[in-house]
Amino acid sequence: MSGQQPISEFKQYFQNIREAVVSVSKGMGITMRTFLKVNGLRKQLGGYEYGAGPVTVSYPEVKDNIPLHSRNRLFNHVEGCIACNQCAVICPVECITIDSRKKTPEENPDERTPAAFGSKPKKLKLLRFEIDEALCCFCGLCTEVCPTESIVHTPEFEYSKYDRDKLMYNYLSFKDDNPLPKV
Amino acid sequence: METPQASGQEFRTQEILLNMGPQHPSTHGVLRVEVVTDGEIIKAAYPDLGYLHRCFEKHAENREYLQVLPFCDRLDYVAAMNQELGFCLALEKLLEVQIPERAQAVRVVVSELQRIASHLLAVGTYSIDIGGFTPMLYAFRDREHILSIFEELSGARLLYNYIRPGGVLRDLSRGLEDKIKEFCRYFKPQLQEFDELLSGNKIFVERTANVGMISPEMAIAYGLSGVNLRGSGVNWDLRKERPYSGYEKYDFKSVVGANDVGQVGDCWNRYHCRVREMFESIKIIEQALAQIQPGDTMAKVAKAVKPTGEVYMETECPRGNLGYYIVADGSKKPYRVKVKSPGFISISCFDELTSGMMLADIVAFIGSLDFVMGEVDR
Amino acid sequence: MTHPSGLKMTFLPAAVPPTPSFLGTAVPKSIDETAEALRTRVGANCVKSVEKGHKGDPFLVAEPTTIVDVLKFLRDDERFQCTMLQVISATDFLPTAEIPGKPGSPGTPATDAAPAVAPVAAVPAIPAKPGRIEIFYALYSFVHRHQIHVKAVVDREHGQLPTASGIFRAANWYERECYDMTGVVFTGHPYLKRLLLPEDWVGHPLRKDYVFPEEYNGMKVPL
Numbered sequence: 001m002s003g004q005q006p007i008s009e010f011k012q013y014f015q016n017i018r019e020a021v022v023s024v025s026k027g028m029g030i031t032m033r034t035f036l037k038v039n040g041l042r043k044q045l046g047g048y049e050y051g052a053g054p055v056t057v058s059y060p061e062v063k064d065n066i067p068l069h070s071r072n073r074l075f076n077h078v079e080g081c082i083a084c085n086q087c088a089v090i091c092p093v094e095c096i097t098i099d100s101r102k103k104t105p106e107e108n109p110d111e112r113t114p115a116a117f118g119s120k121p122k123k124l125k126l127l128r129f130e131i132d133e134a135l136c137c138f139c140g141l142c143t144e145v146c147p148t149e150s151i152v153h154t155p156e157f158e159y160s161k162y163d164r165d166k167l168m169y170n171y172l173s174f175k176d177d178n179p180l181p182k183v
Numbered sequence: 184m185e186t187p188q189a190s191g192q193e194f195r196t197q198e199i200l201l202n203m204g205p206q207h208p209s210t211h212g213v214l215r216v217e218v219v220t221d222g223e224i225i226k227a228a229y230p231d232l233g234y235l236h237r238c239f240e241k242h243a244e245n246r247e248y249l250q251v252l253p254f255c256d257r258l259d260y261v262a263a264m265n266q267e268l269g270f271c272l273a274l275e276k277l278l279e280v281q282i283p284e285r286a287q288a289v290r291v292v293v294s295e296l297q298r299i300a301s302h303l304l305a306v307g308t309y310s311i312d313i314g315g316f317t318p319m320l321y322a323f324r325d326r327e328h329i330l331s332i333f334e335e336l337s338g339a340r341l342l343y344n345y346i347r348p349g350g351v352l353r354d355l356s357r358g359l360e361d362k363i364k365e366f367c368r369y370f371k372p373q374l375q376e377f378d379e380l381l382s383g384n385k386i387f388v389e390r391t392a393n394v395g396m397i398s399p400e401m402a403i404a405y406g407l408s409g410v411n412l413r414g415s416g417v418n419w420d421l422r423k424e425r426p427y428s429g430y431e432k433y434d435f436k437s438v439v440g441a442n443d444v445g446q447v448g449d450c451w452n453r454y455h456c457r458v459r460e461m462f463e464s465i466k467i468i469e470q471a472l473a474q475i476q477p478g479d480t481m482a483k484v485a486k487a488v489k490p491t492g493e494v495y496m497e498t499e500c501p502r503g504n505l506g507y508y509i510v511a512d513g514s515k516k517p518y519r520v521k522v523k524s525p526g527f528i529s530i531s532c533f534d535e536l537t538s539g540m541m542l543a544d545i546v547a548f549i550g551s552l553d554f555v556m557g558e559v560d561r
Numbered sequence: 562m563t564h565p566s567g568l569k570m571t572f573l574p575a576a577v578p579p580t581p582s583f584l585g586t587a588v589p590k591s592i593d594e595t596a597e598a599l600r601t602r603v604g605a606n607c608v609k610s611v612e613k614g615h616k617g618d619p620f621l622v623a624e625p626t627t628i629v630d631v632l633k634f635l636r637d638d639e640r641f642q643c644t645m646l647q648v649i650s651a652t653d654f655l656p657t658a659e660i661p662g663k664p665g666s667p668g669t670p671a672t673d674a675a676p677a678v679a680p681v682a683a684v685p686a687i688p689a690k691p692g693r694i695e696i697f698y699a700l701y702s703f704v705h706r707h708q709i710h711v712k713a714v715v716d717r718e719h720g721q722l723p724t725a726s727g728i729f730r731a732a733n734w735y736e737r738e739c740y741d742m743t744g745v746v747f748t749g750h751p752y753l754k755r756l757l758l759p760e761d762w763v764g765h766p767l768r769k770d771y772v773f774p775e776e777y778n779g780m781k782v783p784l
Contacts, residue, residue, distance in 0.1 A: 020385040027380050031317055050369035055324050067331075069353070071338040092250040139253035139344045145486075153338070233757040240742075241766055277616050403644050403703070406731030417703075424706060492616030495699050495710065497647065508650050508697065509617075519767075521697075523648035531734040560757060 071138045072157040074131055076171040080117030080150030083124040087142035087151055095135035096142065099128035117148040126172065133159075134167040198226055201542075205234045209312045209546045212556025214530070220542060228537040228545065230530050235560040243520040248274060248348065248488050251520065256342040258522060259558035261304055264297035265500040266558075267346040272427055273496035273507040274348045278488060285478035286350035287429040292363065292471045293336070293345070294428075295464040299370075300329040301501035302457045302464075309454060309550040310381055313390050318381045325373055328366055335359060349484035360472055367465050374465075378458055382444075391454060392445025395536065395548035399448070405532045408525055409503030410460065411552060414440040414453035421499040433470045435463045450551035457553070487515050502526055502553055522561055526554030592619040595709055598640065599623075603630050609714075620697070620710035628698075628713045629723045635700055635709060636728060643700035643709055646725070649735035651743040653717070653768045656692035692717035694743055698725070717768075720745040742767040 007015070038054050057064050066072070083100035103109045103125045111122045142151050161167055203216040210216070213234035219227045239258060243251045255270045256263040268290060275282065282290075307322030330340045336359060337345035337352065345352050381387055397407070402415045412419055420437035422430045438459040440452035490511040497506040503525020510519040529552040537545055596608045599621070607627040613619035623631045635643045698711045715722055724747040725732040736747045737756040744765040747753060755762065761778070764771055774782060 016385070023383045023385045023388075027317070027384055030376055030380050034321075050328060050366060051373070055327065067335040067338075069336075069338040070334060090250065092246055092253050137253055138339060138342075140338060141249065141253070141344070233759065236757045238766065279616065404730045406646055406729065419703065490616065493620075494617030495648070495697075495708075504647075506648055506699070508648060508699070510652055519650075519652045521648065521650040521652075523650075523699075527734065528731060531731070 066155040066157075069153075070155055071140045071153045073133060073154050073159055074136065074142070074169075075152055075154045075156075075174075076129060076131070077117065077150040077152075078126060078129060078171055080113045080148045081126055081129065082113060082120050082122050082148060082150075083126045083129075084147060086145040086147070090141045090145050092139060092141065093135050093137050095132040097128060097130045097132075098126070100124040100126050113148055113150075117150055120148050129171045130168055131171065132168050134164050196221060203545075210549060210556075211308070211554060212559070214549075214556055214559075216533070216545070218542070218545065223541050225537050225540050225542060225545060228533055230533050232530070232556075232560055235556045237561065239522065239561040240520055243517055245516065247515045248490075248517065249486065251517065252347070253342070253344050256344060257557065258524070258561060259500065259502065259505070259526075259555050260341060261555050261557075262297050262301040262501045263342050264293050264346060265301075265498065266505065267343070268294055268428070269496065269498040269500070269505050269507050271346050271348045272498060273494050273509050274488070274490065276494045276496055277490035277492050277509065277511055278348065278484065280349060280482050280484055282350060282428070282482055283479040284429070285354075285476060286480045286482070288471050288475045289351050289355050289480060290346060290428050291430065291433070292355070292468055292475075293333075293351070295467045295471075296329055296332065296363070298464050298501045299461050300326050302461050303329075305501070305550075305553045306377075306381070306454060306457055309553075310387070312546050312550045313387055315381065315384070315387065318377060321373075321377055321380065325370060328370075332359065332362060332366065335362075347481070347484075348488065350479070350481035354480045355475075360475070363468065364472055367468055371462075371465055374458070374461055382455055382458065388444060388451060390543070391450040391547050391551065393449050394544045395450045395540070395551060396446065396448045397532070397536065401532070401535075402448075406528050407503070407532070408528070409499065409501070410438075410453055410456045411503060411525075411529055413438060414456045414551075415448040416440055421497060421504055425497075427498060432474075433467045435467050438463060450547050453551040453553075489513055489515055497523070500525065502555065502558070503529070505558070522558070524558035524561065526552075526556070526559040529554045530559060592621060592709075595635075595641070596621055598638070599631060599634065602638070603627065603634050607631055618708070618710055620712050622712045622714060625713045625715050625722050628711070629725060629728065631711060632698065632700070632725050632728050635711070640705075641702060641707075641709065642704045643702045643707075645701040645703065646729035646731045646735075647699040647701050647708075648697070649725070649732060649739060650697045651739040651745055651767070652695045652697065653743055654690070654693050654695065655769045656717075657690045694720050694745055696722060696739065696745065715745060721748055722746075723748050724750040726750060741765070744768065 083098060085098055085100075088094070088096040088098050101124065103123060107125060109123060112119045113122055138153075140153065143149070143153055159167075198219050198221050201218045201220055203210065203218055205213040205215045207214075215231040215234065217229045217231065218225055219229075237257075239254055242254055246254070252267060252270065255266045258266050303322040303326045307319040307326075310316075310318040310322075333343060333345075334340050336355065337343040397411065397415050399412075399415045399417045402412050402417060407415075408419070408421075416439060418437055418439045421427075422435075423437050438456045440447040440456055444455070445451045491513045493508070493510045495506060495508045497504045504523075505525060506523035508519075508521040508523070509517055512518045537548065540548065592611055592613055596611045599608050604627055607624050607630065609622045609624055611619070611621055632646075635641045693714050694717055696713045696715065698713075700709045700711065701707075702709075713722055720743075722745060724736055726736065726747075727749075733751070734756065736750055737753060739745055740747060740750075740753055741755045741758055742765055754760065758766070763774065776782060
């Protein structure tokens with residue numbers, strides 16, 4: 001240490017031992033205190049009481065609450081989709097594929113989306129709407145530009161698959177083929 | 184007994200080329216270091232980069248400004264808010280748009296919370312690199328609280344896409360303000376406890392004090408910034424010298440290395456500057472939340488901006504000064520985006536500073552420089 | 562010393578700048594003043610032009626052969642003391658064709674019924690620009706707290722520039738990265754090899770006419 005007068009090596013040896021024992025036992029004291037505090041106050045975790053109990057969550061039996069705006073797997077309500085292509089254009093990784101064409105007179109061109117999606121006119125027929133969830137970067141830009149809010153983020157995050165191709169979701173014929181049982 | 188020297192045989196040694204490979208728990212990412220050692224003493228260390236190169240600069244030339252923002256998060260994924268803030272400030276300089284007061288205050292709160300989270304990761308992993316397993320989980324437990332706050336605010340735990348050109352995406356609700364104040368109140372004694380646990384520990388001090396000395400002249404010549412520069416005694420903090428986003432209103436100290444344990448410029452000082460900076464960040468958050476007023480959180484900026492000109496803007500990130508150089512030609516996509524990352528510079532001073540160290544000290548040195556390969560390789 | 566790969570590496574002599582004093586107050590420097598000082602002290606034709614009309618930060622364009630003297634002057638002179646090199650960046654510009662101008666139209670004579678139409682001004686032709694690579698240096702001063710940007714413009718095909726690693730140690734790796742990404746050669750650099758890309762990569766990615774390869778070492782590059 002700088003700023004001290006030189007002490008003999010003999011004295012330095014014992015001083016080192018003393019410092020080592022003191023600092024390590026200070027650390028051990030903190031660990032013991034935390035151990036006793038955490039195990040003595042086992043409470044149900046709710047709200048945000050910081051420091052009020054153990055922080056480990058016994059997943060998958062107990063699951064943490066997912067907040068309201070959380071960005072997990074996407075879902076598109078096709079009855080509300082007007083095929084405007086905005087989500088495909090803004091996506092930074094180009095994971096959305098949309099095919100559409102103009103409706104013929106037999107296909108009810110005056111149809112409007114349901115009231116929950118803003119009742120916008122549906123002039124185009126949606127032929128294909130696929131999202132490759134393996135590419136999706138969960139930035140949320142597509143949900144911000146959608147004029148009818150038909151594409152949304154769901155709280156679903158436990159959808160891992162063994163095969164990368166199975167992560168290509170087709171929203172015109174959507175099958176929720178999640179292999180994990182819902183606990 | 185006859186020793187080898189006495190019997191006339193020479194004890195020959197040879198230098199070994201060791202590969203501290205890209206997969207290594209202590210290199211903070213995928214960094215490969217070719218180490219030439221003579222026994223325990225290092226003769227030379229050559230870092231080899233590029234294992235995490237994801238072509239950020241080439242991607243940025245083919246995407247609109249709003250689409251480049253999620254890519255900016257992923258540069259230094261540990262401190263994502265600060266990366267977004269730098270890009271948005273550079274873009275706002277080109278667009279010459281005025282940011283509302285509340286948006287500036289929210290940006291400051293969020294950046295300082297991110298700074299605490301990033302420093303917690305830095306000191307936590309540093310402790311486990313040295314060999315102390317306990318402090319890492321203490322640091323990560325508190326980091327989890329911050330990530331939960333961010334998940335409620337922006338929607339994601341690590342890569343937020345929250346700070347936008349013109350302001351922020353979503354307002355800070357009343358409940359969230361109270362939560363952050365409660366967190367600051369809870370965190371201060373936890374941080375003091377962490378400091379007591381690790382900083383004075385004799386084993387930790389012996390391993391990090393007087394190791395990896397960087398003199399102030401060397402730090403400036405290499406262009407180091409942030410804690411690496413302040414740990415060497417140079418009082419330079421961009422939040423105080425060239426304030427941005429309303430930092431001039433807050434009262435905080437810029438933390439410089441001192442001579443109490445070890446010497447100025449060694450690994451212990453850089454580590455302790457990070458701990459003390461967390462205390463200063465708590466002060467800033469409390470001040471910002473005390474004086475925040477209701478108002479707009481987004482200025483009037485078009486969705487597809489078309490700026491012209493060129494700008495270079497640096498901000499103070501937890502790892503140093505991150506700079507964005509944007510060349511804009513009036514179209515929706517940038518012509519060139521160059522990122523000056525502080526970790527790049529921290530690694531470049533390896534060759535010179537590691538010769539003469541022992542092999543175990545190189546781990547302490549790497550951890551104290553605190554770089555993340557995501558921003559080094561881009 | 563010899564790198565394990567067999568290449569000889571020579572380290573330049575220690576380039577430590579003078580210790581700065583941190584008692585200076587902020588001295589704003591206009592870019593014209595900087596250009597004037599450079600022209601008088603370094604050379605009459607070391608600064609080619611001063612660009613300040615655009616949005617963002619103004620910059621000087623220096624002559625490529627004199628760039629080392631310009632940087633050394635900016636580092637050592639009392640009025641500037643730019644001891645920190647922040648970044649070196651290379652930007653590629655493809656050659657552009659000439660955009661022809663529009664001739665002006667004479668105004669119509671005023672009649673009682675219709676108001677006079679003002680004549681349309683002639684739009685000058687925008688000249689063709691050759692392809693070039695612009696190397697951008699950002700310098701910063703701790704004492705005076707000002708930022709100075711300098712650019713050097715080199716040819717696309719055979720761009721060469723003297724190295725700044727003798728003046729700023731930080732320039733070493735920045736120049737390696739510029740070489741890696743755009744192909745500009747820095748003469749006198751102690752170890753100019755690829756930094757981020759593997760050593761046997763072909764091509765320089767940040768050029769505007771770069772074509773992504775189909776294969777690398779026999780492996781197909783996934784799309």
